[in-house]
Amino acid sequence: MIHIPILRTGLSYRSLNLSHVSHIQTGEPLAVVSQANRGLIAKDLYQAKENKQTLEDLSVSELLAICKKAANLFMESELPLDDTLQSPDDYIQQVSGTTGLPQSLCLKNMGKIRLVLDEMEAVLDGLTRGLDLSIMDSGWGAQNERPLSYVPQTDTLGAVLPSNSPGVHSLWLPAIPLKTPLVLKPGSEEPWTSFRIAQALIEAGCPPEAFGFYPTDYSGAAEILLQCGRSLLFGGGSTVAPWQANPNVQIHGPGRSKVIIADDKISRWEEYLDLTVSSIAENGGRSCINASGVWVTSHGREIAEALAQRLADITPKPLDDPDAEIAAFTNPKVAEGISGLIDNQLKVPGATDLTAKHRDGERVVEEAGCTFLSPSVIWCADPEHPLANTEFLFPFVSVVEVPQDEILDRIGPSLVVTAITEDETFIHNLLGSPEVERLNIGPISTNQISWDQPHEGNLFDFLYQQRALQVSRG
Amino acid sequence: MDNLNQSLSEKAAEARDRLDAHVREVVQWHFSPETGAPFWLEFAETLDFDPREKIGNYDDLKLLGHFQDEWLRGGPVRQWVPKGYADRPVYVFETGGSTGVPKTRISIRDFQIDYEMFSETLPDENFPRGSDWLMLGPSGPRRLRLAVEYLAQHRGGICFLVDLDPRWVNKLIQYGKHQELDLYKNHVIDQALNILRAHDNIRCLFTTPKLLEALSEKISLPKAGIKGIFCGGTEMDAQFHRFAREELVPGVEFMPTYGNTLMGLACCKPFDPADNYAIIYYPPQPRAVIELVNPDNPEETVDYGETGRVMLTTLTHEFFMPRFLERDEAERAQPIEQYPWDGVQNLRLLSELQESVVVGVY
Structure with a gap:
């Protein structure tokens, strides 16, 4: 049986408390995962300063070179997995097997991680807005003849990670060239990716002290969030709610991302159908950057009908089918629960499931031993309907029609908004909206990421703060 | 080795005899009109037998069924004070309180x-x-x-x-x-x-x-x-x-150690590297007995090494609690020389409750 160890300053530790991760199709255990007790994490965090020093001892350019090397190792090499080796194919099968993400999508996500590691210099350039990165080595420098200095806000970056999609791990990767060691708590169903990234970076020459990897329970996760000076927290609404007010914790909760088609473009809505479908369904519809809302100023019902027809073509396939597009649920009861919740809310007048008539059978589908939810398009005639602004872990979208001048007051917090418009006034209003975190102006899919732009907060700004500096020689 | 096993078997048999004798003594005390607790005297009136006559050993406690959780939630707490101790100062202790009104147990x-x-x-x-x-x-x-x-x-x-x-x-x-x-x-x-x-x-x-x-x-x-x-x-x-x-x-x-208000204190098997840090507790028999039973059929004791639900029996002159199904589970452990009766290993909250109850937080 494969064992996934705890990493304490990069060194493997086998716990006496082991949990199993099983293949969702067969139910057979794929691996045992060592679980860290809370106190073990707390004890290790006392070495955070020493761990950080190992990264401080390297220059940013050396760390960027390590990232570049790790990109290929992650994508192409066999890497240590406790006392065995994990090939890229093993990795893909394991991630797919325990998360239900089709293998083809695992491969795509792998490519995203490779790209970020490979293009880390551009990523940092975007995060720092073109800062001369040697300032990170010397502590200070000059820009436009003004002294410039940054002070680290933490000795370590905690990350309480999700299981939904491997690509999300690219968000914390810049911490390494930003000289901040990591304390990672992997998702219970997906311990694979963060472990493999750590191994690739260590193999590429990164000091092992930069990695703490702690599969753990609720109290261990809380310890990470409380004790790391800065942390990223991924999770659903109830998971992230207690931490919302903590400025040291950057929340990555529900996305509720949206496509908006404004008055000036709405008559051409058919041209944007492909883009809308890919925004909803790409990567299995599992990401917070997938659209869960399409907000339009007219033609709502027509658009919803067209989306329903298109999305109904996406049907569950075996996880190893190269054409598989949607992910299976690791727990069939969760799929049934979500479907039941949607059906219950559809009893509230003002919303209709338009996909129901296009698909054969129910929303919950059993295929090749796995449980799926078929894509669902809800036409919300009532913008106040409970399904008008929600998201689920599968391709689910609500189409809502409201006058343009009401849209920004109604959409609520939205991680990504793709606004299809050239209306300068509307664009100005979008730019001024605090509800919109990432803004795509024009026909850009919600899940198209430009790696030189920050995503859900700027990691550099989170880890460093500009310090006032005056220097007088002599 | 055989001598050791024989010695352990003899000790286990002696312990069992002591337990059975203790059961008879405690049942006699709690169901006697002169010394018993009002709760048990009233309970006896609902039975078609006299427990003092029918219960001759630990296994016979089955005749009383299972002690019910709600009997200890709420008053009157004096119903638990044995008449034989009516003139003694009484303490009352509460259980954790993580599941509604806490259970109370009197103690002298x-x-x-x-x-x-x-x-x-x-x-x-x-x-x-x-x-x-x-x-x-x-x-x-x-x-x-x-x-x-x-x-x-x-x-x-x-x-x-x-x-x-x-x-x-x-x-x-x-x-x-x-x-x-x-x-x-x-x-x-x-x-x-x-x-x-x-x-x-x-x-x-x-x-x-x-x-x-x-x-x-x-x-x-x-x-x-x-x-x-x-x-x-x-x-x-x-x-x-x-x-x-x-x-x-x-x-x-x-x-x-594993202690609770209802049982007392169970000691841990002395540290032995061969146990790989497994924590194995032994109840303070004959004052308390832990049996691990099939969660779906509490009348069936699980085999050694198997997982079962904790069924606790407390047998003191102050408190009698037969066959109470706890919300814990564990693996059944073999007797040892120091504690020649069944122990429990890897004690933990019942799997089915693990997501609904907050425990072990302090």
Whole structure:
């Protein structure tokens, strides 16, 4: 049986408390995962300063070179997995097997991680807005003849990670060239990716002290969030709610991302159908950057009908089918629960499931031993309907029609908004909206990421703060 | 080896005989109109037999069915005081309170007797007689607070105490108030540090697993003079046991225990590296018996090594509680020389409850 160890300053530790991760199709255990007790994490965090020093001892350019090397190792090499080796194919099968993400999508996500590691210099350039990165080595420098200095806000970056999609791990990767060691708590169903990234970076020459990897329970996760000076927290609404007010914790909760088609473009809505479908369904519809809302100023019902027809073509396939597009649920009861919740809310007048008539059978589908939810398009005639602004872990979208001048007051917090418009006034209003975190102006899919732009907060700004500096020689 | 097994078998048989005799004595006491508790005397009226005549051994307790959880939730608490002890001062202790109205148990001297027995298992070199104790665990209406103080006194020491309200801790967790929880933990630990720094004669500590971790993050307990730690109050697993011995308090005698208000105190099998830090508890038989039963059929005892639900029977003159199905599960462990009756290994909350109940948080 494969064992996934705890990493304490990069060194493997086998716990006496082991949990199993099983293949969702067969139910057979794929691996045992060592679980860290809370106190073990707390004890290790006392070495955070020493761990950080190992990264401080390297220059940013050396760390960027390590990232570049790790990109290929992650994508192409066999890497240590406790006392065995994990090939890229093993990795893909394991991630797919325990998360239900089709293998083809695992491969795509792998490519995203490779790209970020490979293009880390551009990523940092975007995060720092073109800062001369040697300032990170010397502590200070000059820009436009003004002294410039940054002070680290933490000795370590905690990350309480999700299981939904491997690509999300690219968000914390810049911490390494930003000289901040990591304390990672992997998702219970997906311990694979963060472990493999750590191994690739260590193999590429990164000091092992930069990695703490702690599969753990609720109290261990809380310890990470409380004790790391800065942390990223991924999770659903109830998971992230207690931490919302903590400025040291950057929340990555529900996305509720949206496509908006404004008055000036709405008559051409058919041209944007492909883009809308890919925004909803790409990567299995599992990401917070997938659209869960399409907000339009007219033609709502027509658009919803067209989306329903298109999305109904996406049907569950075996996880190893190269054409598989949607992910299976690791727990069939969760799929049934979500479907039941949607059906219950559809009893509230003002919303209709338009996909129901296009698909054969129910929303919950059993295929090749796995449980799926078929894509669902809800036409919300009532913008106040409970399904008008929600998201689920599968391709689910609500189409809502409201006058343009009401849209920004109604959409609520939205991680990504793709606004299809050239209306300068509307664009100005979008730019001024605090509800919109990432803004795509024009026909850009919600899940198209430009790696030189920050995503859900700027990691550099989170880890460093500009310090006032005056220097007088002599 | 055969001699050893034979000796253990003989001891186990003797222990069983003692248990059966004890059952007869306790049943006689609780169902006698002169000495019994009003609850049991009333209960006997609902039966078509006299328990004093029909119950001749431990297995016969089946005739009484299972003790019901709700019988201990709410009053009148005096229904549990045996008439034979009507003139004695009575304590009342509460269970955790993580599932609604807490259960209450009366006590007169039981907690003292339990801890006198436990004291006999503590090595004097690590828990020196005459040295003082720090009790860093749940206080208030819990028996632990008085029991640990009594233990210290029984061994000739004085017990220093810190207040800890575990129900408030539970609420903070339920409300997701992590920062407040951390502040409260620090408040408790700060008081413990003050006591440890101000009183040189403290050599022994009672605390819970989580508070031991938190305290050890602030101070080296071996350097502070602590020689023995009696740890309990919540569930603890092999990983914690190992972490405590290897990293938290190396060189300090670490005694895991399992106690609860309804049973008393179960001792841990003496540390043996061959057990790989598994924690194996033995109830204080004949005063209490733990049987591990099939959760779907509590009449069936599971085999050694198998997982079963904890069925607890408490058999003292102060409190009689036959065949109570606890919300814990464990693996059944073989008798050992020191405790020649069944033990329980890897005690933990029942799997089916693990997501709905907050436990082990302090």
